[in-house]
Amino acid sequence: MLNPSHDSSPRHWETILESIDQEITQMAILCRIRLFDPGVIARIIERNDVVCGHKNPRAFEKLRALLIMHFTAHQRAEHELDEAQVNAIDAHIRAHLDARLGGHLLEQLKS
Template sequence: MTHEERFTTSHWQALLQQVVLEVQHMASICQVALDAPGVAERVLANDGYVAGHSNPAAFKKLRDLMLLHHAVTRQMVDELGGTAAVTIAEQVRQHLAARSHHSPDAP
C-alpha cells in the first residue's frame, strides 16, 4: 500500500470503524457504559471501579483502545483537516448504528 493509498478517506473510515468496534466490544466485556457522563474520563484515568465486571486484562485493552482512538482521530485531523475528520466520524457512527439496528442518536 502506497502512502497515497494509505491516507484516503476510505482508509481512515475503515481504521476508525475497526477501533470503535473493538472499543465497544471491550466495553461490553467490562460492562462499562461509555455513553454515561464521566465514564470515558474515568476509564482513561485508569479507574477500574467504573467497570461492572472485574477483568483487568480487558479493562487495560479498553483503555489502550480508547487512547488509540484518540491518536487515530488526532492524526486524521492532522492529515485531512477537522471538517473531513468530523464527516468521517459521523459516517462511522451512522454505519455502526445501522449495524446495531439503532438510530444514530440512540446510545
C-alpha cells in the same frame, strides 16, 4: 516528508477508526461499561475500574489502550484531512456502530 506508500485518504482513516471503535464497543460490553456516561472515558484512561459493571482486567486494559489508540489515530486524521472530512468519518462510524450494535449495546449497558 510523507511516505509515498502512506494512504491518507478519508476511506483509509475511516477504516482504521471504525475498526478501533468496533473493538472499543466489544470491550465496553464485556466490562459492562456505560461508555457514553459523563466522565467514564476519563476514568478508564486513569485506570479507574469503578466504572465496570463486570470486572474483566484484560478487557479493561485493552479498552484503555484502544481509547488511547482512537484518540491518536483521530488526531492524525485531523492533521491529514480537512474538518468536513473528519466530521463525515465520525458520523459514518457512529451510524455504522449504531446500526450493528446499537440495540445490543444499549441493552448491555443498561444491565
